[in-house]
Amino acid sequence: MNNRSKEIQRITLWGALGNIALTAFKFIAGVAGCSAAMVADAIHSASDLVSDIIVIYFARLSAQGRDKSHDYGHGKFETLATIIISLLLLAIGIKMTFSSYEQVRSAIEGNTLPAPENIALWAAAVSIITKEILYQWTARVGKRLSSQVVIANAWHHRTDAFSSIGSLMGIGGAIFLGGEWTILDPLVGGIISIIIVVVAAKMAVPALAELTETSLPEDTERQILEIAHSVDGANNIHDLKTRQCGHYYIADFHLVVDPQMSILAAHDITVSIEKKLREEFGNEMQINIHIEPYEDSL
Secondary structure (H helix, E strand, O other): OOHHHHHHHHHHHHHHHHHHHHHHHHHHHHHHOOOHHHHHHHHHHHHHHHHHHHHHHHHHHHOOOOEOOEOOOOOHHHHHHHHHHHHHHHHHHHHHHHHHHHHHHHHHOOOOOOOOOHHHHHHHHHHHHHHHHHHHHHHHHHHHHOOHHHHHHHHHHHHHHHHHHHHHHHHHHHHHHOHHHHHHHHHHHHHHHHHHHHHHHHHHHHHHHHHOOOOOOHHHHHHHHHHHHOOOOOOEEEEEEEEEEOOEEEEEEEEEEOOOOOHHHHHHHHHHHHHHHHHHHOOOOEEEEEEEEHHHOO
16 A cells, blocks of 8 residues: 555544544434534534545555556445445435435425524534634645545545534524523525535546546646647647546647657657656656657648
């Protein structure tokens, strides 16, 4: 297992420990404090634990590198994990939305919702602080490692913090305003659940684009061409094809060289191009260059 995979698993394990503790604390506080929002919050923390397990498992797979059955490596397993986490968030958000809707409808019809207790309020405050710390820590590691699945998992932490903010507002309003204001608990919970759905969709879109072999952004492709053209002897670059595989890029293109140039000299140019591209985009970038003489390039 490489250092990158070890770092991903380390930060994820810390997150898992936090999720186990928060799930137990928030569920007990939600039941004891008669708060539907806090019980939903506890379920959200439990889903974070599931996503931690997914990240750990798929990080191991993606770290295996290239083998006989995976010529381009296992990077897309990391992307697949991002999709799974996004779908998990989406399902939770939808379920929370419908649950909140039923409780709000019941309150509007005249049914009395139980007023939350102070323990639920304290649980929400503890959750917000803990989850924001986990988000900042995990997101920082994810950005440093260019790991979309770690960043997605960080957002799972942050959506839990959002959920707890909603719970804090709803529970606090229900406690301090009392009476018919107990409807604030499920109402705010419903608003937060919609935010969770939106975040899940935003995370899924780029991951789906990668799985369907979408090209890299135009500015990235332009940068690849500029770097390649900066090497002496690289007279023309064309037929560029790009894609992403997990945290690294794949680029294929044709290189036009002087037809009188020796094979060794042409090879040296490709080596220089590969070196410069990997200096910019990382050592794991995969580059395939087809050499052409002038007359065969058009």
